[in-house]
Amino acid sequence: MMKKMNGIISAILLCLLAAMPTISSAAEQEAKDLNPWTDCGIGAMIFDNTKWAAAISNVIWDLGTTAVTSAGLSKQTCSGKNAKVAMFIGTTYANLEDETVKGDGQHLHAMLNIMNCDSAAHENIIGSVRSEFGQSLRDETYASKSSLEKAEGYYNLVQAKVSGQYAHQCHAI
Amino acid sequence: MGMAAWQQFNSRITSVSLGLRHEANTGSRFPYPRHQGSDMRSNFIVAQALAIFFALISHSNITTALTEPSAEADALVHQAQATKLAQHPYWMALMHYRRTAPDRNTALNSEIISPDFFLSPYGATDSGSELEATLAAFFKTPGNDPDNHAQCRFPARYKWLRKSLDWGGLRPPSVACKQFDDWSMHGHFDSLSLVFASGYLSNPASFYGHLLLKFNTDRKVLAADILDESINFGAIVPSNENGVVYVLKGLFGGYDASYSNTRFYRQNHLYAENELRDMWEYELALSKDEVDQISAHSWELLHTRFRYFFLKENCAYQMAELLELVIGQPLLPRDLPWSLPATVFDRLATLQRNGAPLVRKVRLIPSRLNSLHTKYAALNSTQKLITNELAHDTSNLKSTPYIQLVEAEKISVLDTLLDYYEFRIVAEQGKPDLKKAKQEFLIERAALASQSSLTSDNPSRASATSPPHEGSRPGMIRLGLLHNSHLGTGTELHLRPVYYDLLQPDVGHIANSNLTMFDFRMIYANSRLSLRSLELVNIETLNVARTPLPGDGGPAWKVKFGFATQNLACENCMTFNITGGIGKATPITSKITGYAMLDLSAQTKYQDSGTAGAVARVGLIGSPVDGWKSNFTLGQRVYSNDTISNRHSIRWENRLGNHRDWDIRISYEEQVAREYQVTVSTYW
Numbered sequence: 001m002m003k004k005m006n007g008i009i010s011a012i013l014l015c016l017l018a019a020m021p022t023i024s025s026a027a028e029q030e031a032k033d034l035n036p037w038t039d040c041g042i043g044a045m046i047f048d049n050t051k052w053a054a055a056i057s058n059v060i061w062d063l064g065t066t067a068v069t070s071a072g073l074s075k076q077t078c079s080g081k082n083a084k085v086a087m088f089i090g091t092t093y094a095n096l097e098d099e100t101v102k103g104d105g106q107h108l109h110a111m112l113n114i115m116n117c118d119s120a121a122h123e124n125i126i127g128s129v130r131s132e133f134g135q136s137l138r139d140e141t142y143a144s145k146s147s148l149e150k151a152e153g154y155y156n157l158v159q160a161k162v163s164g165q166y167a168h169q170c171h172a173i
Numbered sequence: 174m175g176m177a178a179w180q181q182f183n184s185r186i187t188s189v190s191l192g193l194r195h196e197a198n199t200g201s202r203f204p205y206p207r208h209q210g211s212d213m214r215s216n217f218i219v220a221q222a223l224a225i226f227f228a229l230i231s232h233s234n235i236t237t238a239l240t241e242p243s244a245e246a247d248a249l250v251h252q253a254q255a256t257k258l259a260q261h262p263y264w265m266a267l268m269h270y271r272r273t274a275p276d277r278n279t280a281l282n283s284e285i286i287s288p289d290f291f292l293s294p295y296g297a298t299d300s301g302s303e304l305e306a307t308l309a310a311f312f313k314t315p316g317n318d319p320d321n322h323a324q325c326r327f328p329a330r331y332k333w334l335r336k337s338l339d340w341g342g343l344r345p346p347s348v349a350c351k352q353f354d355d356w357s358m359h360g361h362f363d364s365l366s367l368v369f370a371s372g373y374l375s376n377p378a379s380f381y382g383h384l385l386l387k388f389n390t391d392r393k394v395l396a397a398d399i400l401d402e403s404i405n406f407g408a409i410v411p412s413n414e415n416g417v418v419y420v421l422k423g424l425f426g427g428y429d430a431s432y433s434n435t436r437f438y439r440q441n442h443l444y445a446e447n448e449l450r451d452m453w454e455y456e457l458a459l460s461k462d463e464v465d466q467i468s469a470h471s472w473e474l475l476h477t478r479f480r481y482f483f484l485k486e487n488c489a490y491q492m493a494e495l496l497e498l499v500i501g502q503p504l505l506p507r508d509l510p511w512s513l514p515a516t517v518f519d520r521l522a523t524l525q526r527n528g529a530p531l532v533r534k535v536r537l538i539p540s541r542l543n544s545l546h547t548k549y550a551a552l553n554s555t556q557k558l559i560t561n562e563l564a565h566d567t568s569n570l571k572s573t574p575y576i577q578l579v580e581a582e583k584i585s586v587l588d589t590l591l592d593y594y595e596f597r598i599v600a601e602q603g604k605p606d607l608k609k610a611k612q613e614f615l616i617e618r619a620a621l622a623s624q625s626s627l628t629s630d631n632p633s634r635a636s637a638t639s640p641p642h643e644g645s646r647p648g649m650i651r652l653g654l655l656h657n658s659h660l661g662t663g664t665e666l667h668l669r670p671v672y673y674d675l676l677q678p679d680v681g682h683i684a685n686s687n688l689t690m691f692d693f694r695m696i697y698a699n700s701r702l703s704l705r706s707l708e709l710v711n712i713e714t715l716n717v718a719r720t721p722l723p724g725d726g727g728p729a730w731k732v733k734f735g736f737a738t739q740n741l742a743c744e745n746c747m748t749f750n751i752t753g754g755i756g757k758a759t760p761i762t763s764k765i766t767g768y769a770m771l772d773l774s775a776q777t778k779y780q781d782s783g784t785a786g787a788v789a790r791v792g793l794i795g796s797p798v799d800g801w802k803s804n805f806t807l808g809q810r811v812y813s814n815d816t817i818s819n820r821h822s823i824r825w826e827n828r829l830g831n832h833r834d835w836d837i838r839i840s841y842e843e844q845v846a847r848e849y850q851v852t853v854s855t856y857w
Contacts, residue, residue: 094598098592110399
């Protein structure tokens with residue numbers, strides 16, 4: 001009887017231990033499935049010209065939260081690399097737009113650094129993004145899109161490059 | 174995991190499993206062990222397995238707690254008491270204590286108003302109890318959230334107390350401070366930069382500029398400097414705050430203030446892109462240990478709250494206090510009722526460390542507007558003409574002049590236009606036609622070679638602008654002689670605590686503008702001392718366009734209120750006056766600007782003067798030669814309710830000398846009486 005109980009308890013423990021990678025994988029999967037544009041409230045954190053935009057330069061507009069959560073997602077998932085890239089693109093889109101058509105610029109390189117792309121690969125990645133971005137600019141609706149829509153479109157374009165053609169150079173997840 | 178903690182944890186798990194066994198003996202399914210060898214061994218194995226399992230799935234750091242914390246802390250507390258460490262200036266600075274009066278025996282009070290900054294309930298006013306509570310807290314067993322342990326919350330305190338006391342063989346728990354380590358790039362902050370965002374006349378809170386602190390990371394770790402961490406200090410203002418409430422609360426301490434952190438690209442976006450303000454980065458030559466001290470204390474201050482006072486306890490005050498922790502010298506005069514950002518830079522620029530300047534490097538981070546002006550200025554006359562044409566009509570992309578440009582020239586023109594359109598989109602809140610126009614230039618640019626424009630983005634070539642430490646000093650005393658056709662010969666004393674007038678060199682502030690407060694003039698003439706004027710606020714900017722491109726520049730405007738004599742012929746004829754003006758300024762030559770303004774005013778009555786009036790004035794301002802700046806104005810005043818109308822005015826004022834510490838002024842003014850003045854000004 002004793003040995004049977006020990007066996008049952010041991011079996012339970014083994015099952016639980018075996019489930020642990022699955023629980024961790026769920027968190028990783030959640031991060032992969034994350035759409036930072038909709039799930040992390042980035043739009044709320046990227047200011048355009050608000051009523052007091054001119055007035056807020058000496059006031060706190062960011063109390064240091066590096067992750068905005070919504071829909072019950074954990075702080076960790078919205079502080080991951082994808083969310084950081086999305087925040088960067090959303091905030092600096094005007095600079096990225098200009099630098100992409102020019103083919104170089106500090107914001108482009110910074111974006112690729114956040115995405116863990118090898119610096120030796122930056123020039124090729126930028127060239128590839130530039131080519132595709134140039135095509136997307138010919139969309140008649142481009143000018144009428146909001147900054148957030150443009151930024152999200154750009155994010156998707158870059159993510160496709162980084163996780164596809166340049167996955168090895170960017171250590172993409 | 175420490176041995177004692179493991180033993181404690183293990184014994185609990187074993188008790189649980191043995192307890193289960195006990196229940197079995199009393200009728201449950203798990204009989205109590207009969208202390209027979211095999212049963213004991215199997216029970217122990219199960220207990221150990223349970224212990225391992227819970228340890229693996231636990232999120233807590235089960236770290237060492239070797240002994241009760243009080244014993245170690247007591248020994249250190251006695252040391253601290255014997256050396257009066259709680260009175261040490263560094264400890265006082267970390268706690269932000271100040272005395273209610275200069276006397277050392279008066280009460281202490283911390284400027285920090287967040288209760289959770291203090292580990293002792295008396296910490297806000299008792300440096301000794303706070304130090305004792307801090308030492309005790311360092312030895313507490315970390316719970317499930319090690320980042321909340323005192324060693325992690327207060328790394329600057331921990332670092333300093335480890336250095337200042339003899340810890341001998343005492344071993345506080347080893348705590349992994351992940352949040353602080355991540356934020357501080359695992360110790361890879363190489364240097365600090367104090368950043369000045371230039372003044373912004375469209376927002377009272379930003380008149381005098383703003384300060385930020387940037388933590389420069391080792392470039393082998395973080396290649397892009399716009400990804401560096403930075404901190405900001407400012408008031409916490411609710412959204413949609415009423416403007417009047419905003420001003421009053423900002424002046425009189427109605428807001429809490431806090432530090433916040435963000436990556437520098439967000440600061441660049443806000444100031445340089447959104448608000449079109451140049452930034453000046455002053456990299457400081459501090460040691461690695463000093464950088465670590467500042468970063469550790471900055472971490473301690475994040476999200477703590479202070480009371481905000483716009484004039485005194487503002488960003489300049491706080492950043493100065495933070496840097497003084499390691500610089501050891503005051504960066505602001507303590508006896509003035511205000512703190513100006515430019516003064517901090519002025520002071521930093523004079524300091525030396527080991528024979529070398531404390532400021533290692535000064536770098537301009539140009540605004541989008543400055544970038545546009547730089548690129549435009551670098552174009553030749555043909556390129557400028559084509560740029561103008563394209564700015565008016567994008568269909569000129571198909572015009573012969575543009576098509577005939579070589580590719581490098583096209584790139585220069587297009588890069589200029591991209592800056593131009595982005596500037597206008599920001600300034601005009603994203604008008605659709607501007608976005609559409611920019612789209613056309615983006616498409617055109619994307620089709621050309623991938624290379625930088627001929628006009629480099631090198632900020633060192635940015636349009637004429639100077640760092641704050643080269644600008645005029647904010648305070649002024651002016652003394653001189655005058656001769657008045659009605660009052661005779663006399664003297665004038667002119668005092669002003671802040672900041673700059675139209676004739677001062679356009680260095681370190683917006684060109685052709687005036688920002689003065691509490692400007693006081695008194696004359697002694699005709700054997701009488703009389704107040705000439707007390708201008709509480711006088712803000713004026715000519716907003717001169719630097720290019721002929723549509724949208725550059727804007728209306729000239731003016732706001733002024735205060736007390737002044739009705740005219741130059743009378744004494745003791747004070748009125749209170751509020752004036753608002755609008756107009757336009759335009760360059761006549763590269764050195765002279767012409768302007769026309771209409772000022773509307775309301776004032777208290779004096780004798781037969783009206784109470785509502787207008788002044789139409791035209792003028793010329795400029796520097797015909799280096800070292801001489803002149804402003805000539807003709808005005809005609811009318812009152813809506815005055816029996817004496819059509820009063821004209823003439824004013825011609827000249828500044829001689831370019832030095833930031835002094836100048837000579839020669840002026841002629843006519844307003845009923847005629848008056849000549851020669852004065853000497855000193856700036857401090």
